[in-house]
Amino acid sequence: MAREQLDAVIVPRADVHQGEYVADADARLAWLTGFTGSAGFAIVTADQAGVFIDGRYRVQLRSQIDLGHFTPVHWPETRPSAWLAKALPQGGRVGFDPWLHTRKEIAGMEGALTDTGIALIALDHNPVDAIWPDRPAPPVGPVRIHPDAIAGESAAQKRARLATDLKAQGQAAALLTLPDSISWLLNIRGSDLPKNPVVQSFAVLSDSGDLALFADPAKFDADLRAHLGNHVHILPHDALAAALTDLEGPVRLDPGSAPEAAFRILEAAGTTVVAGPDPAVLPKARKNAAELSGMRSAHHRDGVAMVRLLAWLDRQDPAALSEIDVVRQLEGLRRDQGILDISFDTIMGAGPNGAIVHYRVTEATNRRLAAGDLLLIDSGGQYADGTTDITRTVPLGDPRPDAVGPFTAVLRGMIALSRARFPTGVTGGHLDALARQFLWSQGLDYDHGTGHGVGAALCVHEGPARISRVSDVPLEPGMILSNEPGYYREGSFGIRIENLIVVTQADAEPGRQMLGFDTLTLCPIDRRLIDRAALSADDVAWLDAYHAQVRTSLSPDLQGQDLDWLTAATEPLGQV
Structure with a gap:
């Protein structure tokens, strides 16, 4: 920085392709700070370094960075331009690698810095690379x-x-x-x-x-x-x-x-x-009939793996297992169904670890399961014909009473979005509140989007459509999105229920076009945390119909104890 006459340097999470995931050779933010989340950036000055992260990563960040050297900065509440205006003198020079930032990002920051006298300086060489002695080689994976x-x-x-x-x-x-x-x-x-x-x-x-x-x-x-x-x-x-x-x-x-x-x-x-x-981007998001057929086939096989996992888990003594044990069991069951890879690092959060939205279990954090814990399982597989992403939250032992209300609110929000009917031109921003309404009524919320786009045998996170307050992309038939409201009580538990849904044509009066959703994911939703009295008749009807579909679809590929478990887990709610 001194050689380049810079007062600050921006270190983004991104690589030259602006993807969510980066190769080891491009993991500059992780190498510099220790933070491994999928979104964020750092701004380094001569005497301080702020690491900017959103609500998904605030717990994770504090556990990964050295707080003696790096300062967590809540973003987007604090904009980088405002932080720089306080940190730097008039006329400050801020270096950035122009291959790692988009035109939109740089134009926005330059506009916000207009009255500060601070200038953004495009660099010919990345300053992190200059001090990274053992930087890995670029990936050379086969095609x-x-x-x-x-x-x-x-x-x-x-x-x-x-x-x-x-x-x-x-x-x-x-x-x-x-x-x-x-x-x-x-x-x-x-x-x-x-x-x-x-x-x-x-x-x-x-x-x-x-x-x-x-x-x-x-x-x-x-x-x-x-x-x-x-x-x-x-x-x-x-x-x-x-x-x-x-x-x-x-x-x-x-x-x-x-x-x-x-x-x-x-x-x-x-x-x-x-x-x-x-x-x-848009043609890729509008899945055709063959892509949808492949996705349905992949979700069928994935549902078999998930049922086998949940049936196995119910047969175990929780105290005999750790998070890593369950991850290994699930990934083995998915291999039996023909996955090429998992679609993202499995999130297996027991008890307080479940409250870390993008928790990744390591040998250092691996928690043993215990009766009374909630276990949040967010996982997926990459199959040759499709990509899956599913979350289920299950109680270990007797359900904890303080989780029943939030779980039921999350479930009702997921059902409300699943049942939504809407005119063409509606965006995910219009629909986001449907999934949050029952949490909001209890004074609760979650700090992540309700849904992201999903690729067909491609990236589990895909643009441009999503279900989020900031989304302005109209939903179109063939788009696949996640439907995943949640609730997280720091230090205690996390709840998330996630299915993948596809936008479809819906019935409408003559002269009007309407859209809706069809659910791709096939796996029972645990009912032990449901407050039955809080559900509407429509909620019960949807859940019973979904479970009937799951049972009909998956039963032919299950046997013995696994089939018995599925049969019991998909009984109509009124008969439980």
């Missing part, structure tokens, strides 16, 4: 073909469809920077990132449908090259900057996901840049 039968459309058809849109918009090309967009577009899957089957790459799609793919050429064997065809040209990562310099415009870049550096390279070359959405 595989994602069959057209599962994708429902060939890569050539997808390229042609997106190229037609570019031409109609008067754009000569688009830069794609999101690996899941590129993996979807080319019907390929990779292993560069654990749990996310993407190929770390950039791509330039022209209005002719030709595509330049910037990735490690060594990953693509003859079969893959034949799959991609002669109109896809594979180039090394480091050829991107020169290719952008030579590109003829107009070129579309997404200011919300493309690196600031890409904008600067094109602008310096005099190329016309058009700000617009990644052309693959």
Whole structure:
């Protein structure tokens, strides 16, 4: 910082692709601070370092960072511009790596700093890399073909469809920077990132449908090259900057996901840049019939694994188990169902660990189970034909009375969202309150979104749609989202119930179009924490119908004690 005449440096969680997960080589924030959450950033000055995190990570952050050196900063309550204005003198210089920040992010921060005299300085070299002596090498995971039968459309058809849109918009090309967009577009899957089957790459799609793919050429064997065809040209990562310099415009870049550096390279070359959405994002989110069929098949197999896990758990003495024991059991049962990988680090939080929203059990934190605990199980699998994400909360032994009210409120919110009917044009921001209403009536809430988009045999977190107060993306048929309200009492317990749901056409009066949701997840919801008297008749009807569907779907693939458990767990609520 002193050599570069900088007063501060921003260290984001992001890599050059702005993904939620980063390779070890790009985990700069974790290396510098010790914080391993999936969102956040640090601002380092000569005498202090603030680590900015949202409500999901406030408990986790305090357990991971050295509070003698790093200061937790609640974000977005405290904006980085406000923090910098207090921390730095007039005329302060703040360095940032333009490959690790989007144009939207930098423009917003520059606007907020306008009256402070503080300047953002784009750096040629990352300052963390300069002091990271044992930085890991970039990932070199193999690439595989994602069959057209599962994708429902060939890569050539997808390229042609997106190229037609570019031409109609008067754009000569688009830069794609999101690996899941590129993996979807080319019907390929990779292993560069654990749990996310993407190929770390950039791509330039022209209005002719030709595509330049910037990735490690060594990953693509003859079969893959034949799959991609002669109109896809594979180039090394480091050829991107020169290719952008030579590109003829107009070129579309997404200011919300493309690196600031890409904008600067094109602008310096005099190329016309058009700000617009990644052309693959919406088509990828609207799953076709083949993708939905694959997702339903994956959820069926995943439901079998989850039932076997919950039946096994009910047969155990909790005191004989730890969180890691249950994680290993679940992952083994998913392997029996053919997973390629888990879809994210399994969250297995017993008692107070369940109150840590994105808890990850380690040997250091591994808690032994105990009667009276709630066990929060949030997990998922990556199958060849689909991606799953499910959360169930189960009591160990007799249910604790103080959890019954919050659990019932969470369940009612999940049911309300599952049953929602709404006109076209409605966004997740309009629907978020449906899942929170019963918690709000008790003066309770949760500090995370209600739902995120989910990819089809891709990333478990996918844009652009979500169910959140800040979402402004209209929901469309084929979009898959999570439905996961929760409640967390720090130091005591956590509750979350999560199903995946798909947007579908719904019945409506003539001349009006309505949408609704169909549930993909197949697994009983524990009823021991339900306050039956608090449920409405509609709540009971939905839960009984859901459990009947689960029983009918999964019974043929279960036997013995597992089948007996499923039968008992799916009895109509009035008969329990």
